[in-house]
Amino acid sequence: MPVQLDHTELSISKEEHILSLLKKKDKNGLQMVFDNYAVNLLNVILRIVKDKTLAEDVLQEALLKIWDNANGYHRSKGSLFTWFVTICRNTAIDKTRTKDFRLVRESRMSPELVTVEKENEDNELEKLYMKQLIDQLPSNLRNLIDLAYFQGYTQKEIANNLDMPLGTVKTRIRRALSSLRSII
Amino acid sequence: MDIQEYISSGVLESYLMGELSEDEMLEVDKLALKHSQIQIEIEKLRASIHSYAEASGNVPDRKIVTAIFDQAPQLNSETRLVAKSQVPLWAVAASVLLLVSIGFNIYFASELNQSQNELDKLIAEKSAIAQEVEATSQKLEYAELRIAHFLNKDNIHVRMEGLTLSPDSYANVFWNKKSNAVFISVDNLPEPPRGHQYQLWAIKEGQPPIDAGIFDHSNVVQKLKVIRGDVLAFAVTLEREGGTPNASVEKTYVKGILKKS
Numbered sequence: 001m002p003v004q005l006d007h008t009e010l011s012i013s014k015e016e017h018i019l020s021l022l023k024k025k026d027k028n029g030l031q032m033v034f035d036n037y038a039v040n041l042l043n044v045i046l047r048i049v050k051d052k053t054l055a056e057d058v059l060q061e062a063l064l065k066i067w068d069n070a071n072g073y074h075r076s077k078g079s080l081f082t083w084f085v086t087i088c089r090n091t092a093i094d095k096t097r098t099k100d101f102r103l104v105r106e107s108r109m110s111p112e113l114v115t116v117e118k119e120n121e122d123n124e125l126e127k128l129y130m131k132q133l134i135d136q137l138p139s140n141l142r143n144l145i146d147l148a149y150f151q152g153y154t155q156k157e158i159a160n161n162l163d164m165p166l167g168t169v170k171t172r173i174r175r176a177l178s179s180l181r182s183i184i
Numbered sequence: 185m186d187i188q189e190y191i192s193s194g195v196l197e198s199y200l201m202g203e204l205s206e207d208e209m210l211e212v213d214k215l216a217l218k219h220s221q222i223q224i225e226i227e228k229l230r231a232s233i234h235s236y237a238e239a240s241g242n243v244p245d246r247k248i249v250t251a252i253f254d255q256a257p258q259l260n261s262e263t264r265l266v267a268k269s270q271v272p273l274w275a276v277a278a279s280v281l282l283l284v285s286i287g288f289n290i291y292f293a294s295e296l297n298q299s300q301n302e303l304d305k306l307i308a309e310k311s312a313i314a315q316e317v318e319a320t321s322q323k324l325e326y327a328e329l330r331i332a333h334f335l336n337k338d339n340i341h342v343r344m345e346g347l348t349l350s351p352d353s354y355a356n357v358f359w360n361k362k363s364n365a366v367f368i369s370v371d372n373l374p375e376p377p378r379g380h381q382y383q384l385w386a387i388k389e390g391q392p393p394i395d396a397g398i399f400d401h402s403n404v405v406q407k408l409k410v411i412r413g414d415v416l417a418f419a420v421t422l423e424r425e426g427g428t429p430n431a432s433v434e435k436t437y438v439k440g441i442l443k444k445s
Contacts, residue, residue: 027253034249039237040230042244044202060248067252078206078213086206100274103281130239140317148201149233150242155203161307162314173201174194181232 015080022070030067037081039149041088046152048092054104055092055152062091133183141176148173190215191225200229326403330369333358333405339367342418344440350374355438357384357418364410366396366418373437376401376422382437383427384408387417398427417441 014036021029038059045055045062065087077083095101134142147153147161155173159166198204199212216223237243281288333339339358346353353374358367368384376382382401385393396418397408419439421431 030252031249034244034246036230036234038244038248039234039242040200040202047202056244056248059244060252063249064252078210079216082206082209082213085202085209089202089206099278103274103278127239130235134236134239138317138321140314140321145233145236146240146242148197150237150240152202155198155201161310163311164314170194170198174192174197177197177229177232180236181228 019070019073019080022067025067029070030063033063033066033084037084040081041084043149043152044085044088045092046150047154048089048152049095049101050152051104054095054101058092058095059088061095062088065091134180136183137176137179141172141179144169144172144176145180185215187219187221191222196222196226196229199226200233323403326405329405330356333367333369336360338362340442342440342442344418344420344438346372346438347436349435350437353438355420357440358405359411359415359418364412366408366411367405368397368399368408368420369405370399370401370403373401373420379425380422381425381427382420383423383431385419385421385431386411386415387419388414389416393419393431393433395427395429395431398423415442 014032018029018032018036021032023029041062042055042059045058046052049055049058062084066084069087073080073083077086137145144158147158148155153161155166155169158164159169162169164172195204195208195212199209204212212222212226216226334341336358338361340361342357342359344355344357350373353372355371355373356369358369359365360367366384366386370382373382381398383398384396386396387393394411395409396411399406399408417439419431420437421433422435422437423432
């Protein structure tokens with residue numbers, strides 16, 4: 001069990017650490033970006049490109065830009081996360097202007113968006129345990145987390161699809177996350 | 185500024201979702217730098233989303249990052265960026281598509297149409313499920329409310345049984361000894377005919393029934409009037425919409441006598 005550090009110090013020093021690795025062109029820096037932020041960044045990209053495979057391509061391109069431009073980052077640009085999000089969004093928007101985006105869009109359309117990711121067959125005990133924990137969450141809350149954090153739906157889209165007022169969607173997402181935190 | 189209020193506004197959840205604009209994100213960053221509580225909250229949220237992602241298999245493919253380094257050990261990203269790009273492949277695919285052209289277009293159009301229909305169907309199903317969940321959780325809320333009334337020590341509980349008009353019916357009255365408020369739980373009463381409503385009556389010795397309030401035919405435990413004094417029994421009659429000052433005793437559906445304590 002690691003020593004509990006103050007969360008702020010932890011995260012700021014984590015950001016500093018990642019940044020210094022990136023500036024030194026240490027591969028571990030990029031790996032840490034991936035480990036800590038890829039989940040959220042992929043979702044940000046999905047909101048724009050609406051296709052999982054394309055989104056992963058965009059994430060890869062964005063990671064390269066992060067790798068290339070780390071020296072140009074400064075705290076005045078906000079947190080590292082905000083900077084990453086900006087890069088991801090710009091890369092995703094660029095992607096939507098390319099020909100392969102239009103082709104993929106046309107041939108794949110959105111039904112894929114609705115399918116929930118199949119859990120992968122990883123049998124590590126901890127994952128299994130975590131899975132049991134999250135299975136305790138009511139399925140409607142789990143569904144909301146999936147839509148909002150992994151499938152790139154905007155709150156407005158969720159409101160439309162589930163036929164719920166926008167305000168309800170916001171409070172439900174908040175409730176979903178706090179229930180999630182209470183069980184993890 | 186009330187930090188707690190800010191945290192509970194949901195803005196941090198939106199921040200991590202990617203719902204905020206860049207300016208709004210910078211605003212969050214500024215506040216997080218000033219107030220460690222906000223920073224802590226963001227980190228905790230991020231950590232739980234992460235754990236959830238891992239447990240549910242929603243972590244992006246690790247190959248995304250390893251491939252960056254595998255492709256070219258000497259890091260010259262500009263060239264790799266081009267190499268990674270799919271444009272040439274798609275360009276080929278595009279020209280093939282162009283050649284095969286019209287036939288395919290028609291085919292795709294119908295496929296698209298079908299997908300759209302399927303999508304619409306899925307969305308409709310999803311919305312139906314959401315409504316069902318909503319209804320179920322509402323039922324649960326009502327049930328919990330009923331149980332709370334049953335468990336409340338200050339409540340006198342009277343079960344009213346169906347009379348000849350509707351022998352299978354029953355309903356429950358809770359009479360709060362402290363506030364004297366009367367509550368009704370409509371458990372099994374037939375749907376009232378149009379223009380009619382049920383009305384609850386308190387029956388005291390030697391007096392005509394006392395109006396205890398009209399109520400809706402729903403699952404909620406409803407608060408009716410305040411009744412004081414010695415009540416012998418409670419009864420429900422069917423009345424014209426809006427109720428009446430004088431009970432139509434011949435239309436009594438359920439009745440329950442208070443136990444002598």
